[in-house]
Amino acid sequence: MSISETENPRGSVADRVRDALPRLVLSPTVAIVAIFVYGFILFTLYLSFTDSRILPSFGWVGWQNYENLFRIRAWDTAVSNLVIFGVLYIAICCALGLLLAILLDQRIRAEGFIRTIYLYPMALSFIVTGVAWKWFLDPGIGIEAVVQGWGWTDFKFNWIKDREMAIYTIVIAAVWQTSGFVMAMFLAGLRGIDSEMMKAAQIDGASTFALYRRIVIPQLRPAFMSAFVVLAHMAIKSYDLVIALTGGGPGTATELPATFMYSYTFTRNQMGIGAASAVIMLMTIAAIIVPYLWSELREKK
């Protein structure tokens, strides 16, 4: 419980300042968040209903920007790319992360060392990851050239130059970056599982496979939830990786909502449409994050 509520009825000014001090200390943060998070959200929301182009302008146009947005082909591409990218990214990261966590959970020698190797890409920026993978995927010098150099002269791996396949290269690089982190989350989950139950099942003669399928994995539900929320949130925000890896190309083949927003706002001078696309991104993230935060904060009590 709070300490500050011990009221002093005959308080002097100094006393009252002392009583209010904690709230005074917190107030700059409250002000900053009110302005720079919620105020800014309202501002962008407002802009999305205006005819802003190069600069914010305040001519009200109603739902016009949203109607236009959904007619733009690049936005269509961006949304369907996000679905492809998001689904594959989340699914592969979870599968790989779970596999690695289970492998590492078998009383491995040098576990800490191996874990360190699996996790380090997370310390790198998406720009570095993007730059690195850009060249491996480049048919001229990367994997294709290397394998051809080994003798398979008709080996082809030019997804990054291929309009149909380029979005999958984003998945490849993003999975490399994040799967180790998902492994760490699952490993933490595995370590928290009741070992009594495991022993009982083993005595009953359950195979390792059955043990995992029936007992362990169902108990990892909270870890799955957390992984899903984190990954979905990262997928929706993905910007740097696309910029460094493909620049959104070839053409608009790897456009995502985040890159779409940036280019419409800052290079195509369609700020109203850019703001509308940002609002949609916010709504999507809020739909995932708010219920999650809600349950987490309520559990705390």
Add this chain to the structure above:
Amino acid sequence: MATATKSRSFSAARFVLYALLALFCIYYLLPLYVMLVNSLKPLSEITAGGMMALPQDWTIAPWLSAWSTAQVGVEATGLRPYFLNSIIMVVPAVALSTLVGALNGYVLTKWTFRGATVVFGLLLFGCFIPFQMVLIPMARMLGLMGLAGSVTGLIFVHFVYGIGFSTLYFRNYYAAFPTELVRAAQIDGAGFFRIFWRILLPSSGPIAVVCIIWQFTNIWNDFLFGASFSDFSSQPMTVALNNLVQSSTGVKEYNVHFAGAIMAALPTLLVYIVAGRYFVRGLMAGSVKG
């Protein structure tokens, strides 16, 4: 909770297990290996198609070029000025957001008031918004404040959006700190700040490390804010690296690009190697638990 393997198939199963683990080690290390090896080769060896091979002719010329002579944008300054920009940006932004986070966490756990949970919830949601939502008003705000296109502006932006996470860390940490100690100190006549400096802060080492690492990695690795709010003189390392790699003039100097990429990765990589345990804890706390 490891499972005991049946002794009969012990060695074979173990062999497969370790082989798989080693295979994944290669998968995660390969890009780093390729970057490192190719940053120490002359360009001709790379274009001749030996990306995996060790250099025949070892050279540090690409590193020197990436650091001080490569063309980034208009001028051939190398990445050095941008590396310095990143350092000048990251140190105050981390220090400020951590300090404010510590104070906030202290208030939110030891001096709670009605509505504190709501304040915290709103703060927390602010951590997760897509920053695309604040780019336009922030650009305008920085202009009004006279901070557009400056490193100071970037410091400010990172400070503002760093508060949420740092508060989250300290709040969760201080929640477990015995309130009786605070109360006893108060009875002894210690005030708000004295309790903070003398009692809470001295025991905050572990969480401060986690928070500093988290903020450092996030701010150092940021690209969106850097690309949106900096000009040529104030670009951070990530933006400069991207410019170096994307610049379309002349021959693509892959070896220089690889050297530059490692330079951009080095500070956070170093932190990870030195304080990996805290890095992981930061990741988990920052993204898993509210």
